[in-house]
Amino acid sequence: MKLSVNIDHIATLRQARMTNEPDPVTAAALAELGGADGITVHLRQDRRHIQERDVEILRRVIKSKLNMEMAVSMEMVKIALKYKPDICTLVPESKDEVTTSGGLDVSMFADKIQEVAGNLLAAGIGVSLFIDPGIEQVKACHRLGMRVVELNTGDFAKNAGNSYAKLELDKIAKSVTYARKLNFTLLAGHGLTYQNVRPIAAIEEIEELNIGHSIVANAAFVGMKEAVARMKELLAC
Numbered sequence: 001m002k003l004s005v006n007i008d009h010i011a012t013l014r015q016a017r018m019t020n021e022p023d024p025v026t027a028a029a030l031a032e033l034g035g036a037d038g039i040t041v042h043l044r045q046d047r048r049h050i051q052e053r054d055v056e057i058l059r060r061v062i063k064s065k066l067n068m069e070m071a072v073s074m075e076m077v078k079i080a081l082k083y084k085p086d087i088c089t090l091v092p093e094s095k096d097e098v099t100t101s102g103g104l105d106v107s108m109f110a111d112k113i114q115e116v117a118g119n120l121l122a123a124g125i126g127v128s129l130f131i132d133p134g135i136e137q138v139k140a141c142h143r144l145g146m147r148v149v150e151l152n153t154g155d156f157a158k159n160a161g162n163s164y165a166k167l168e169l170d171k172i173a174k175s176v177t178y179a180r181k182l183n184f185t186l187l188a189g190h191g192l193t194y195q196n197v198r199p200i201a202a203i204e205e206i207e208e209l210n211i212g213h214s215i216v217a218n219a220a221f222v223g224m225k226e227a228v229a230r231m232k233e234l235l236a237c
């Protein structure tokens with residue numbers, strides 16, 4: 001299973017002092033050396049971690065795939081069209097959240113999603129929609145003609161080890177089966193760690209996981225290359 005490494009929190013540490021270290025571009029290069037199949041950054045509207053300049057340089061430097069997470073907004077579309085990431089992941093974004101707090105409500109925001117995704121796709125940029133597991137969300141993505149979804153593993157991850165996690169895992173597995181029948185490319189992520197990733201990594205139909213915080217936290221102790229390599233080992237088992 002592939003791994004896209006989210007390096008937002010390297011930039012969080014840099015922004016804590018408004019300085020120039022640690023550098024997300026160096027982190028991305030080391031992540032690739034450790035085996036990352038892609039690099040993910042979330043260019044938030046409040047620019048609390050990743051800055052536009054990071055996206056510009058990453059686009060030129062990284063050798064794997066650049067995934068830019070972004071709010072469903074035309075302001076973000078303009079930026080994406082400028083830097084041309086390989087794929088953009090559309091996420092709901094709100095000012096007060098600590099991190100992305102759930103998936104998109106695709107039915108409710110269908111028109112806006114279609115407008116934003118249409119502009120990206122027309123420019124040759126891939127589009128993935130970050131959704132909570134559930135058949136209704138998958139159906140809504142299909143109605144919009146989408147081809148790629150990232151399933152939110154946040155609720156599974158938060159409850160790892162208790163019975164709710166099993167229910168959530170079941171929901172993820174059912175969404176995967178349904179989405180594969182509709183020919184979706186399936187990605188998943190949020191809240192995954194070295195401890196809880198295995199049951200998700202065991203779902204063969206999921207092509208790629210998107211993992212950030214846990215890898216960056218481990219990188220503080222063992223280095224980015226090693227932290228990524230250890231996660232890749234778990235995904236291979």
Ligand code: PXP
Pocket residue numbers: 006008042069089091099100130150188189190191192210211212213214
């Ligand atoms: N996928 C999406 C859509 C996200 O917004 C995030 C967090 O930025 C992640 C995956 C990675 O989550 P985590 O940092 O908890 O691994």
